[in-house]
Amino acid sequence: xxxxxxxxxxxxxxxxxxxxxxxxxxxxxxxxxxxxxxxxxxxxxxxxxxxxxxxxxxxxxxxxxxxxxxxxxxxxxxxxxxxxxxxxxxxxxxxxxxxxxxxxxxxxxxxxxxxxxxxxxxxxxxxxxxxxxxxxxxx
Amino acid sequence: xxxxxxxxxxxxxxxxxxxxxxxxxxxxxxxxxxxxxxxxxxxxxxxxxxxxxxxxxxxxxxxxxxxxxxxxxxxxxxxxxxxxxxxxxxxxxxxxxxxxxxxxxxxxxxxxxxxxxxxxxxxxxxxxxxxx
Numbered sequence: 001x002x003x004x005x006x007x008x009x010x011x012x013x014x015x016x017x018x019x020x021x022x023x024x025x026x027x028x029x030x031x032x033x034x035x036x037x038x039x040x041x042x043x044x045x046x047x048x049x050x051x052x053x054x055x056x057x058x059x060x061x062x063x064x065x066x067x068x069x070x071x072x073x074x075x076x077x078x079x080x081x082x083x084x085x086x087x088x089x090x091x092x093x094x095x096x097x098x099x100x101x102x103x104x105x106x107x108x109x110x111x112x113x114x115x116x117x118x119x120x121x122x123x124x125x126x127x128x129x130x131x132x133x134x135x136x137x138x139x
Numbered sequence: 140x141x142x143x144x145x146x147x148x149x150x151x152x153x154x155x156x157x158x159x160x161x162x163x164x165x166x167x168x169x170x171x172x173x174x175x176x177x178x179x180x181x182x183x184x185x186x187x188x189x190x191x192x193x194x195x196x197x198x199x200x201x202x203x204x205x206x207x208x209x210x211x212x213x214x215x216x217x218x219x220x221x222x223x224x225x226x227x228x229x230x231x232x233x234x235x236x237x238x239x240x241x242x243x244x245x246x247x248x249x250x251x252x253x254x255x256x257x258x259x260x261x262x263x264x265x266x267x268x269x270x271x
Binding site: 016017019020023024026027028030031033034035036038039040041042043044046089112113114115116117118120121122124125126128129 | 143154155157158161162164165168169172173174183185186187189190191193194195196235237239240241242243244245246247248249250251253257262263264265267268269
């Protein structure tokens with residue numbers, strides 16, 4: 001007679017189907033919600049308040065006046081010049097801002113109300129890339 | 140004479156190794172992932188050649204093509220962003236916030252946001268797309 005309750009000896013094989021189903025659902029969730037791409041950008045050095053103190057703008061502070069179709073660059077007593085974006089970049093690089101004291105690195109960027117963000121961004125990125133600090137001026 | 144029927148072999152897939160691989164993938168995603176909090180926001184980033192690849196953002200602020208501001212995936216106002224970033228900056232002086240703004244917006248839309256973030260004292264990375 002077979003004894004009741006006697007356990008059958010043998011391989012233990014837990015059913016892993018549901019286990020891997022859950023794992024696959026988690027993978028799908030991660031694939032859909034994850035972004036592994038590192039963004040491109042430029043860290044901007046700006047004063048803690050966008051409106052710079054009056055004394056920050058000295059007579060020789062480089063000033064960029066930006067409108068939808070023009071970039072006007074001036075510095076000190078020199079006459080305002082119209083530049084292209086590439087000319088502005090090389091003009092800013094010439095200043096060698098990283099070698100200057102922080103209070104001498106300011107670049108004033110004045111923009112007209114109809115300037116689109118992309119245009120402002122290109123100027124701001126150029127200033128930041130050259131080591132300058134952007135000072136925003138209210139119209 | 141009786142024909143012997145062939146015994147059908149039972150099909151057993153070894154799923155234990157598949158589960159192992161799946162869990163390894165899960166661990167990889169958990170360690171390497173950075174959740175998208177901005178998938179629902181419609182914005183076109185500006186192009187610029189003077190950009191560098193940045194670290195994955197710890198905190199992000201977006202302004203979509205309608206001028207709506209999103210802070211960490213939640214719709215917010217400029218005041219809320221300034222106070223939230225001030226709190227973060229008080230904890231960590233080098234706190235960096237990634238700012239993405241739609242390229243078509245004009246000064247009256249984007250400048251108040253830049254001023255609000257600048258006022259909080261947080262370091263700001265303006266994100267864009269690299270131009271070839």
